[in-house]
Amino acid sequence: MKKIVTALTVLSVILAVSCGKDKNESVTHVTVIPVKVSETTAGNNTRYVTASGKTEAENSAVVSTRIMGYITKVHVKAGQKVSAGQLLVSINNTDLQAKKAQADASVLQAATAFNNAKKDYDRFVTLFGQQSASQKELDDMAARYEMAKAALEGAKQMRNEVRAQFSYTSITSPFSGEVANTFVKEGDMANPGMPLLSVEGASRLQVAAMVAETDITSIRNGMAAKVLVKSTGEVVDGTVAEVSLSSKNTGAQYLVKINLANTSGKVLSGMFVNVQFPIAGSKETTASSAVLVPESALVKQGQLTGIYTIGSGNIAILRWLRTGRAFGNQVEVLSGLGAGEHYIVSAEGKLFNGAKISIQ
The missing domain is CATH 2.40.420.20 (conserved putative lor/sdh protein from methanococcus maripaludis s2 fold)
Structure with missing residues (x-):
């Protein structure tokens, strides 16, 4: 029993010394x-009015068509640079080819009838001058001539209408820029007004910002602005280009567009920004x-x-x-x-x- 007590006493002393050592070390060792x-x-x-917004291309368009047909070829991909007039999408035009053939035939038929009517009219004009034809016969021939002339003009206009529809089967870029997105693929059915792809003119960017109603009266066209790009921290100079004077559909927020100066390719469309308008006489804290x-x-x-x-x-x-x-x-x-x-x-x-x- 004495041995057990002695062992416990020694163990307690060792633990006390060890704990005391750790405690001293934690006190003395401070990072x-x-x-x-x-x-x-x-x-x-300088006083400021600030607003949040997003960059967008100054020129942008969602390209669609006015006819129905199967898409035979999508010639571009998202992110691809395109030039004005470049072919983007091709739509099957077999039915238009048939309509064009019918229109050409109608024009040929109307032209033949017109030529015959003109010859008869010219002949009766001569006969009337020689008093070999009556006034009524000349008037009837003149009416036939005018009807043939009108029929020919109508047939030509119908042919022009068919030819114009061919432009809706070969969708081209309205301006130079980049393809932002494609919404269709080969084999899809295109319908009138359906978006096919979107094109943005990436060379010039602007910011669409929403300004509170308490600040909108301080914003003017042509005033300078500082644009901070949140993702990169870059500050870009800008100029106010448009100021909306109605918030009917924007919930007491007024749309202001700011044209950006040279962004050197570091600012892309769709980036979130803070816009700072340095103004005089602002009600904001200076x-x-x-x-x-x-x-x-x-x-x-x-x-x-x-x-x-x-x-x-x-x-x-x-x-x-x-x-x-x-x-x-x-x-x-x-x-x-x-x-x-x-x-x-x-x-x-x-x-x-x-x-x-x-x-x-």
């Missing part, structure tokens, strides 16, 4: 996270009175937005903010952070509230 900091700044005196921080420095947890600041003893303190509008890649801070305060821009480790940091 210091290198961070980069910045100071809150206020912008210039950049000079707003505290702005980079959006990348913000921490989001559910519905909360915060930022890491520097506490006494070089520790990270998570401070919750109330944010406002976005100005490019910066966000307006309405409360929670004052002008001139320092905050953490980036860290070389995972930050948490109370983490030990070293400023680089």
